[in-house]
Amino acid sequence: MxxxxxxxxxxxxxxxVVISGAKNATVALIPAAVLANSAVTIAGIPQIADVDSLxxxxxxxxxxxxxxxxxxxxIDPSNMENTVLDQDVVTKLRASYYFMGALLGxxxxxxxxxxxxxxxxxxxxxxxxxxxxxxxxxxxNMGDLYTIEAEKLIGxxxxxxxxxxxxxxxIMMAAVYAEGRTTIENxxxxxxxxxxxxxxxxxxxxxxxAGTNVIKxxxxxxxxxxxxxxIPDRIEAGTFIIIAAAMARHMVVxxxxxxxxxxxxxxxxxxxxxxNVGIDFVEISETKHMNAVNITTKPYPGFATDLQQPxxxxxxxxxxxxxxxxxxxxxxxxxxxxxxxxxxxIDWQEGSCHVNGPTPLHGAKVVATxxxxxxxxxxxxxxxxxxxxISNVYHxxxxxxxxxRKLRELGAVIWREQIE
Ligand code: EPU
Numbered sequence: 001m002x003x004x005x006x007x008x009x010x011x012x013x014x015x016x017v018v019i020s021g022a023k024n025a026t027v028a029l030i031p032a033a034v035l036a037n038s039a040v041t042i043a044g045i046p047q048i049a050d051v052d053s054l055x056x057x058x059x060x061x062x063x064x065x066x067x068x069x070x071x072x073x074x075i076d077p078s079n080m081e082n083t084v085l086d087q088d089v090v091t092k093l094r095a096s097y098y099f100m101g102a103l104l105g106x107x108x109x110x111x112x113x114x115x116x117x118x119x120x121x122x123x124x125x126x127x128x129x130x131x132x133x134x135x136x137x138x139x140x141n142m143g144d145l146y147t148i149e150a151e152k153l154i155g156x157x158x159x160x161x162x163x164x165x166x167x168x169x170x171i172m173m174a175a176v177y178a179e180g181r182t183t184i185e186n187x188x189x190x191x192x193x194x195x196x197x198x199x200x201x202x203x204x205x206x207x208x209x210a211g212t213n214v215i216k217x218x219x220x221x222x223x224x225x226x227x228x229x230x231i232p233d234r235i236e237a238g239t240f241i242i243i244a245a246a247m248a249r250h251m252v253v254x255x256x257x258x259x260x261x262x263x264x265x266x267x268x269x270x271x272x273x274x275x276n277v278g279i280d281f282v283e284i285s286e287t288k289h290m291n292a293v294n295i296t297t298k299p300y301p302g303f304a305t306d307l308q309q310p311x312x313x314x315x316x317x318x319x320x321x322x323x324x325x326x327x328x329x330x331x332x333x334x335x336x337x338x339x340x341x342x343x344x345x346i347d348w349q350e351g352s353c354h355v356n357g358p359t360p361l362h363g364a365k366v367v368a369t370x371x372x373x374x375x376x377x378x379x380x381x382x383x384x385x386x387x388x389x390i391s392n393v394y395h396x397x398x399x400x401x402x403x404x405r406k407l408r409e410l411g412a413v414i415w416r417e418q419i420e
Contacts, residue, residue, distance in 0.1 A: 003394075003419075004389050004391050005381075006390075006417055007382060007387065007388045009384035009386065011382075011411055012247060012248065013243070013248045014250055014251065016254055017251070017252070019232045019237045019254065021043075021229075021233060022195065022232060025196065027054060027094075027095030028169045030058070031054065031098035032098070032169075032196055034080060034106065035106055035176060035177070036077060036225050039074055040199075040203065042199075042227075042229075043070075043072045045073045046230075046401035047401045048397065048398060048400065049394065049398045051073075054093070054095070057089060057099060060089075062079055062081045063075060063080050064077075064078070090115065091113055093116060093398065094123070098166075101132075102173045105175065108150050108151065108152070109150075110146075111147045111148075129148070131171035131184075132148050132174055135150065135171075135178055136151070136178075153177065153179065155179060156182060160185065160188075161186070162186075163187060163299045165299075168188040169193055172200070172217060176219065176220065181216060181218050182219070184215040187212070188299055189212060189213060189301070190299070191211070193211065195230065197215070204223045232257055233401075234260035234304070235307060235372075236399075237253055237256040237282075238261055238264045239400070241261070241264065242314050243378075245271070245314055246313070246314050250286070254280065263301060263303040264303065270291065271290045271291050271293050272289060273290065290314070293315070294322060294325075295311065295322075295323075295325070297327050297328050299328070306372050313376045313380045313383070315355040316359055316380075317359075318358060322357065327351075342362055342364045343359050343361045345359050360385065361385070362385050363384045363386030365388075365389045366380070370395055374395045375400065378390070378414075
């Protein structure tokens with residue numbers, strides 16, 4: 001038996017949706033918490049499968065994890081042990097690599113399997129490893145088991161060839177206890193990096209410059225517990241804004257930081273979407289006519305690669321040819337084949353695609369080949385006439401908190417079924 005999501009499309013949506021805590025911050029904050037020597041409380045944890053996997057890893061490390069009645073996660077590493085992480089759960093998600101930086105930073109040694117996650121083409125971690133080596137660590141591997149160890153970590157200057165989100169956060173975590181100052185140049189500037197630096201600083205770390213391309217970390221001797229609230233998920237927010245642009249009669253996407261979505265909102269304005277941007281919300285009304293636009297994905301504050309796939313679905317409804325250039329993951333176009341099964345007209349090759357619109361979409365059996373492809377399929381299912389059946393829903397559940405409930409409350413007809 002396998003689970004599928006079914007959507008009966010064509011229903012206009014109405015009402016408010018409140019956005020959950022950011023997945024890509026959460027999955028770094030949880031490993032970062034083990035750097036403390038007492039309990040860290042994280043508020044605003046989204047209900048996603050990646051959190052369950054990370055909790056499983058914490059249990060393997062003998063870290064005490066409790067969920068409070070109001071949904072906070074209390075992570076107490078007082079009795080933690082630096083166990084080998086060779087279990088399958090490590091390969092279920094990409095973000096398990098944050099235990100590399102956290103355990104190396106705390107113990108000077110980590111032994112673990114390679115991370116997994118969505119297949120979006122090659123996703124090397126050479127920049128993470130180079131950063132650890134620059135701090136004085138040695139990296140070796142036996143099969144898929146990596147050992148990273150250092151007698152002592154010493155602060156240094158690290159220039160990242162690519163402004164990688166993962167490498168920036170991982171080096172930051174490895175460097176918090178290092179002797180002296182670590183400077184990361186060409187650091188990534190994503191809001192999730194600021195969130196992780198904020199948690200670490202509240203724990204007692206000395207990190208300056210997070211959110212700019214130069215981050216300075218002065219090593220400290222001890223970090224202790226604190227309370228931290230996760231920033232809202234800009235990708236979930238963007239997905240719901242795209243859903244609203246496609247199908248809302250009138251919708252409010254609330255509990256967000258609209259500045260984190262400037263690149264998307266500017267494109268939606270160019271498309272002619274009826275929107276009103278508030279302090280912590282975006283209000284969207286029905287739009288009868290949408291224009292085609294061109295987008296190029298870029299590191300933050302550029303257009304997010306994670307919103308490229310759901311936006312592609314919206315562009316199938318816009319008048320004219322939209323050109324999309326993907327510069328972060330050149331193979332992130334599997335959703336185009338799935339959309340074409342539903343009546344879209346998209347030509348794609350490695351690195352780019354052309355969306356010829358508008359084309360009516362019809363329900364079909366489609367596959368969520370990765371997390372954001374899954375989001376693109378949900379948008380398509382809501383737009384399409386008839387019933388869409390989405391398989392591989394575990395990808396969607398890795399990153400979207402209670403997506404069915406949130407959509408049903410807006411008037412969508414969406415349910416799950418177990419099929420043979
Ligand atoms: N890269 C390297 N070497 C490295 C690291 C990255 O060549 O050592 C390359 C990657 O192959 C990619 C580019 O650098 O072409 C940027 O990758 P980055 O390291 O910034 O990505 P990531 O940290 O692996 C995070 C998010 C992704 C999101 C990207 C880009 C998490 C857990 N994942 O991945 O989120 O697409 O940043 O913004 O934070 C998603 O949420 O669906 C998702 C895939």
